[in-house]
Amino acid sequence: MKGGSVMLPLASQSEPIMASARKQVAQRQQLAQVAARLMAEQGIRDFRVAKQKAAHQMGIDVRQSILPKNSEIEAALAEHQRLFSAEDxxxxxxxxxxxxxxxxxxxxxxxxxxxxxxxxxxxxxxxxxxxxxxxxxxxxxxxxxxxxxxxxxxxxxxxxxxxxxxxxxxxxxxxxxxxxxxxxxxxxxxxxxxxxxxxxxxxxxxxxxxxxxxxxxxxxxxxxxxx
Missing domain, CATH: 3.30.460 (Beta Polymerase; domain 2)
Structure with missing residues (x-):
């Protein structure tokens, strides 16, 4: 300790950053899943529209969020169909x-x-x-x-x-x-x-x-x- 300051361990400094990154990844995955469901159930063709509707449903500001890529939504759509539409x-x-x-x-x-x-x-x-x-x-x-x-x-x-x-x-x-x-x-x-x-x-x-x-x-x- 020098001059009254306390040096935090590097691990402690990085934990909030890692937690924020994990939250962003989880949010992005959930957005992709909701957008895929909307495309499957409502016949939406436009990825951008699906992302905006999904963000609105989740109460997320699209201007301050990292939105999923179109390829991520397509993968989520394939998974949605496998889980919920396998018979039809x-x-x-x-x-x-x-x-x-x-x-x-x-x-x-x-x-x-x-x-x-x-x-x-x-x-x-x-x-x-x-x-x-x-x-x-x-x-x-x-x-x-x-x-x-x-x-x-x-x-x-x-x-x-x-x-x-x-x-x-x-x-x-x-x-x-x-x-x-x-x-x-x-x-x-x-x-x-x-x-x-x-x-x-x-x-x-x-x-x-x-x-x-x-x-x-x-x-x-x-x-x-x-x-």
Whole structure:
């Protein structure tokens, strides 16, 4: 002791910092779980919206909190489905993939690619079947749907690329019991996938043959499980 001051052990000085860090980690995990539940139960597609709603439910100021990454919410969503939707979700997913396959065959001239939750396996009854389609002339897709008597509405979607954001028309329509959203890109953009909202990597796209493989793989696994 010198000059009346007391030197605290280093361990004592670091304990409040470690406790605060543990609290932040726990809060972040809980936020991810609540956001995942909201996405599963309310059909929220936007990670940012899910985070804000989760923070509001928990009474957390988003401006002063470390929010979970989108990849953490996706992992929590997969766990939520495993725990609470194990009986229904696989059948719902299989049905949606079959519907996607039928639509992709119909839209074969537009080189369709399956994207989103139906591809990743996280889709549920709230999910849209999301496709990317490609055409040299954007009007050709409108005319195709109109020619087959398929009512649709057009909304604008924003995608991120290494060079910045681009905006595209997305055609929303219903076929059978399923909602579809087909975003229209130019022919040349089939070789340049936008960035994923989950991890920032190029978005995964599946062509028709890949969707067939996914369906057959799931059917094979179901047969094995029933033995």
């Amino acid at each position: 979700q696989p059948a719902e997913l299989a049905d949606m993939r079959q519907a996607a396959l039928s639509a992709m065959r119909l839209l074969a001239d537009f080189k369709p690619r399956l994207v989103g939750d139906v591809l990743s396996g996280l889709a549920n009854a709230h999910s849209d079947i999301q496709l990317h389609v490609f055409a040299e002339q954007s009007e050709s897709f409108d005319l195709f749907l109109e020619g087959r008597g398929i009512p649709f509405e057009i909304v604008e979607r924003r995608y991120r690329f290494p060079t910045g954001y681009r905006f595209y028309p997305a055609f929303r329509f219903v076929a059978g019991e399923h909602r579809f959203e087909a975003t229209l890109f130019s022919d040349t953009e089939i070789r340049e996938a936008p960035r994923s909202l989950v991890d920032g990597a190029p978005m995964e796209r599946a062509n028709l043959n890949r969707v067939v493989e996914l369906i057959e793989q799931a059917e094979f696994e179901d047969r094995l499980a029933s033995l």
